[in-house]
Amino acid sequence: MSFTNRREVLFLYTVKDANPNGDPLNENHPRYDEDTEQVLVSDVRVKRTVRDEWVRQGKRVFVDSEPKTLKARFEELKAMTGKNTGEEVMRECLDTRLFGVTFALGNESFSWTGPVQFKWGRSLHAATFEFIQGTSAFATEGRGGKEKEQRSFRNEYKVPFALVAVYGIANQHAAGFTGADDADLEDLAAGLWQGTDNLITRSKNEHKARFFLEIKYRQGFDGKIGALDEKVALCLSDGQELIRDRQKALRRLDEILVDVTPLAQALADKKEVIETVRIIKDRELRLKGEERFKSAGCNNIELR
Numbered sequence: 001m002s003f004t005n006r007r008e009v010l011f012l013y014t015v016k017d018a019n020p021n022g023d024p025l026n027e028n029h030p031r032y033d034e035d036t037e038q039v040l041v042s043d044v045r046v047k048r049t050v051r052d053e054w055v056r057q058g059k060r061v062f063v064d065s066e067p068k069t070l071k072a073r074f075e076e077l078k079a080m081t082g083k084n085t086g087e088e089v090m091r092e093c094l095d096t097r098l099f100g101v102t103f104a105l106g107n108e109s110f111s112w113t114g115p116v117q118f119k120w121g122r123s124l125h126a127a128t129f130e131f132i133q134g135t136s137a138f139a140t141e142g143r144g145g146k147e148k149e150q151r152s153f154r155n156e157y158k159v160p161f162a163l164v165a166v167y168g169i170a171n172q173h174a175a176g177f178t179g180a181d182d183a184d185l186e187d188l189a190a191g192l193w194q195g196t197d198n199l200i201t202r203s204k205n206e207h208k209a210r211f212f213l214e215i216k217y218r219q220g221f222d223g224k225i226g227a228l229d230e231k232v233a234l235c236l237s238d239g240q241e242l243i244r245d246r247q248k249a250l251r252r253l254d255e256i257l258v259d260v261t262p263l264a265q266a267l268a269d270k271k272e273v274i275e276t277v278r279i280i281k282d283r284e285l286r287l288k289g290e291e292r293f294k295s296a297g298c299n300n301i302e303l304r
Contacts, residue, residue: 053195267296
């Protein structure tokens with residue numbers, strides 16, 4: 001049975017000496033807002049993190065990041081599921097039930113709007129972007145097959161530190177069509193947290209999940225608080241304001257506090273229509289105004 005309660009999600013994670021989301025049309029430079037100098041992370045990157053974790057866990061997904069044609073992948077899934085039509089097969093896949101799909105193969109074509117949608121992630125502060133050059137492991141081949149003594153150069157970009165916020169919403173009406181259920185939403189929460197911690201590649205190492213909040217509204221409620229990522233802010237560990245230059249100089253999590261006071265107040269204002277608030281927090285993350293979550297009915301924060 002599909003889930004029937006609307007959800008909103010806020011997820012925070014840190015990036016250290018890594019590339020959060022490179023832009024292939026800009027020499028893989030980290031995506032960023034030119035005016036505010038905030039790091040940007042596309043919703044596609046967030047979904048890929050989650051999908052990759054589901055693949056590691058052995059869950060069935062449609063987009064498994066392997067290079068193959070749509071027809072080849074569809075035939076694989078038909079054999080796995082014992083289903084024949086595109087719609088039947090897509091309902092067997094966790095990612096299409098939650099994120100939607102556009103399918104066009106043979107005489108069958110359809111498009112589903114996924115019940116779970118993410119805003120672009122954005123760092124809670126201005127960041128620095130560093131350009132690094134190095135040499136490759138091997139020399140390039142010269143004319144006539146002769147080996148050059150000079151090795152080729154490689155270029156890359158990294159962000160020394162960023163605390164990124166991602167906002168998402170789960171629409172129960174779309175879930176009724178794709179078949180996404182409460183267990184799928186549990187898999188989503190696990191995929192966000194564990195998938196971020198499992199981004200262990202050269203460009204994505206030192207991604208660390210720090211905070212997860214899920215609002216589950218009472219059945220029948222169709223509203224939202226909205227933009228939960230804009231209801232948290234950073235200040236220095238001594239409570240002082242973070243000016244732009246100091247934001248760009250951040251290098252460690254222990255230099256800052258995350259002020260959740262506006263978020264806790266927004267939850268308290270909606271308390272009558274909220275069924276539960278679930279919070280997971282990394283032990284190293286320090287929150288300002290954490291005690292105010294109790295007024296919103298959240299009396300237990302899971303520490304990891």
